[in-house]
Amino acid sequence: MPELPEVETLRIQLSQLIVGLVIKDIDILNPKSFAGDKKLVFGKKIIGVRRFAKILIVDLENGLSLAIHLKMSGQLIYKIKNTNKKSKIDILLLNLPNKHTRVIINFTNGNRLFFNDMRIFGWMKIVESQNSKFKSQNFKSKFKIIKLEELIHNLGPEPMRDLTIGKFNETVKGTSRPIKLVLMDQEKISGVGNIYANDALFLAGIHPATKTNILSNSQMVKLFNSLIRVLRDGIKWKGASKNHFRDIYGRKGQVQEHFYVYDKEGKECMNHCGGKIKRIKLGGRGTFYCPMCQK
DNA sequence: TGCCCCCTGCAG
């Protein structure tokens, strides 16, 4: 579920909460959700939290990292060890672990990080970080350790961090695929998923099925600016929680209150153009647009 | 480049 803004929301929160903590041990409740030898990170301190597109990287002091992908239904929720103080946040978290909890990271201070994932598409993997001093032969491990580089080297540039309008043109041009599929193709542009692709195309006034190579320069400029805008607003509103997404405290984001066309089939277009939002299927994914405003 | 699949659960 999470796209770039949702994962970025978690990265910001996690970096405030878990950097400096030491992993005591890890409970793997579903083996499909965790890859690697968990013992390699026991007793290791967390030194940073990074994000590459929709992948979170929790860096450890020994040159290993925990890579996390939430896919469609993953949640990361941090719970503080029993406190006497009752905050609103505690009330939200009364029942964890729950039936969808797949992994629990236990820290030496007693706090815990819960990885919930209803559909079991998401994963946590132990990886060797770039520039790490970690030597795999020092460990008797039955698992081959993946390099972080292998996980991320197919990712295209991220719109906000890596792209200008010129580079955006360069990356995207030359294909006749529908523009929406190109926006969602992680090897072309990384971080954009179904919600933000739909809404960016609405803001840009471009029909999602438009062949990419017939877009004009001015349309490309508009699209790039729209993309940046929906992603930036997405982070500002702490992600979209139409379904599963929760922030690190278990709270919903606000983006779903600001959808332009996503999930609005049959509703009046918010431009008051008189059109109603249509839903079609593109690349197997639900696609929403205003037939009046998006040509 | 497009289609099926991985899974669980919910709405219609």
Next chain:
DNA sequence: CTGCAGGGGGCA
């Protein structure tokens, strides 16, 4: 019951 869900890997 069918179809669908913020993703993406593997296969023709």
